[in-house]
Amino acid sequence: MTTPKPKIQFWYEFASTYSYLAAMRIEPLAAAAGVAVEWKPFLLGPIFHAQGWDTSPFNLYPAKGRYMARDLERLAAERGLAFALPEPFPQNSLLAARLALVGAEEGWIAPFTRAVFTAEFADGAQIADRGVLASLLEGLRLDASQLLPRIDQPQIKERLKQQTAEAQQLGIFGAPSFVSGGELFWGDDRLEQALAWANR
Amino acid sequence: MTTPKPKIQFWYEFASTYSYLAAMRIEPLAAAAGVAVEWKPFLLGPIFHAQGWDTSPFNLYPAKGRYMARDLERLAAERGLAFALPEPFPQNSLLAARLALVGAEEGWIAPFTRAVFTAEFADGAQIADRGVLASLLEGLRLDASQLLPRIDQPQIKERLKQQTAEAQQLGIFGAPSFVSGGELFWGDDRLEQALAWANR
Numbered sequence: 418m419t420t421p422k423p424k425i426q427f428w429y430e431f432a433s434t435y436s437y438l439a440a441m442r443i444e445p446l447a448a449a450a451g452v453a454v455e456w457k458p459f460l461l462g463p464i465f466h467a468q469g470w471d472t473s474p475f476n477l478y479p480a481k482g483r484y485m486a487r488d489l490e491r492l493a494a495e496r497g498l499a500f501a502l503p504e505p506f507p508q509n510s511l512l513a514a515r516l517a518l519v520g521a522e523e524g525w526i527a528p529f530t531r532a533v534f535t536a537e538f539a540d541g542a543q544i545a546d547r548g549v550l551a552s553l554l555e556g557l558r559l560d561a562s563q564l565l566p567r568i569d570q571p572q573i574k575e576r577l578k579q580q581t582a583e584a585q586q587l588g589i590f591g592a593p594s595f596v597s598g599g600e601l602f603w604g605d606d607r608l609e610q611a612l613a614w615a616n617r
Numbered sequence: 618m619t620t621p622k623p624k625i626q627f628w629y630e631f632a633s634t635y636s637y638l639a640a641m642r643i644e645p646l647a648a649a650a651g652v653a654v655e656w657k658p659f660l661l662g663p664i665f666h667a668q669g670w671d672t673s674p675f676n677l678y679p680a681k682g683r684y685m686a687r688d689l690e691r692l693a694a695e696r697g698l699a700f701a702l703p704e705p706f707p708q709n710s711l712l713a714a715r716l717a718l719v720g721a722e723e724g725w726i727a728p729f730t731r732a733v734f735t736a737e738f739a740d741g742a743q744i745a746d747r748g749v750l751a752s753l754l755e756g757l758r759l760d761a762s763q764l765l766p767r768i769d770q771p772q773i774k775e776r777l778k779q780q781t782a783e784a785q786q787l788g789i790f791g792a793p794s795f796v797s798g799g800e801l802f803w804g805d806d807r808l809e810q811a812l813a814w815a816n817r
Binding site: 468478480481483484487488491588589590591600601602603604606607610 | 668678680681683684687688691788789790791800801802803804806807810
């Protein structure tokens with residue numbers, strides 16, 4: 418008998434700056450810890466809306482927003498990542514999240530997720546633009562003309578709604594979040610702790 | 618000529634759970650980094666009030682509050698610290714903060730701060746109670762009968778107001794925060810980065 422590999426769920430929102438940081442480092446860290454990663458895109462918008470917010474808390478609370486931008490600059494520089502806050506912020510992440518769920522079915526969600534985050538936070542691209550999403554698919558040698566229309570399929574729309582509802586039921590209130598060993602961890606800065614928890 | 622020792626400002630709020638974590642570890646970490654610590658108690662209440670909050674965000678947003686309590690339990694256990702959320706939460710920290718400013722004048726602010734946080738988060742004491750504060754002073758071999766009345770001195774009240782206004786001017790929106798090398802760092806989990814920044 419072999420012991421199954423421990424698993425971590427990586428819950429992320431494509432508009433989220435700290436989700437970018439986590440997405441760019443989770444695979445090597447998880448591999449080193451012997452932990453499998455399940456990539457779980459969801460939408461923070463409905464969760465924020467349920468607590469009375471109509472936009473990102475970084476817009477609602479300007480001191481926090483200014484701090485976040487500088488915090489990201491410092492952390493990205495330490496990690497050798499480019500970073501600029503996109504305009505507008507937050508980006509509309511609906512189509513990217515739906516397309517990522519197509520990728521979850523087909524096995525390319527991880528590289529697609531990194532490509533979206535890099536386009537958004539390093540290259541200043543508009544991730545709500547279907548043409549941008551098509552070019553990201555093509556950059557991964559995927560057939561955009563066949564895959565992009567799946568964004569509009571009812572079953573993909575419904576799956577994203579379900580996944581967002583699941584996030585809310587798990588008590589998720591921000592991104593990135595990790596579920597590991599039955600517990601919730603919030604923030605890129607809890608990634609190492611969440612991976613250690615999976616191995617307890 | 619000797620180079621002056623780099624310095625970090627440690628901004629904390631006595632009602633703040635993450636300030637407890639930082640207060641209990643900042644001195645050895647700063648000593649190891651060769652950095653001096655300036656202890657800066659302030660009140661988050663007026664800063665929260667200015668952004669429309671009448672209590673802690675951990676009460677306003679229950680999912681975030683439940684998460685914080687569990688996050689603290691995990692982090693405290695890793696660090697060998699006791700932790701229980703006090704009742705009520707948040708505690709009224711006004712008198713403790715004023716007394717800490719007396720300690721800043723007289724050289725005992727660091728041990729007094731640790732004693733308050735330990736009473737509040739490890740021992741379940743009410744830090745708004747003057748008798749509790751008196752016994753903490755006595756535990757440090759200080760003369761409570763002479764020191765405690767200074768809580769009501771106009772110049773101590775005014776100094777706390779000024780220090781809270783200074784925090785707000787620095788862009789501080791939560792606790793703990795650190796000012797290091799002219800930059801702001803927020804959260805116990807940024808302490809190591811803030812210390813490294815002081816030495817750049």
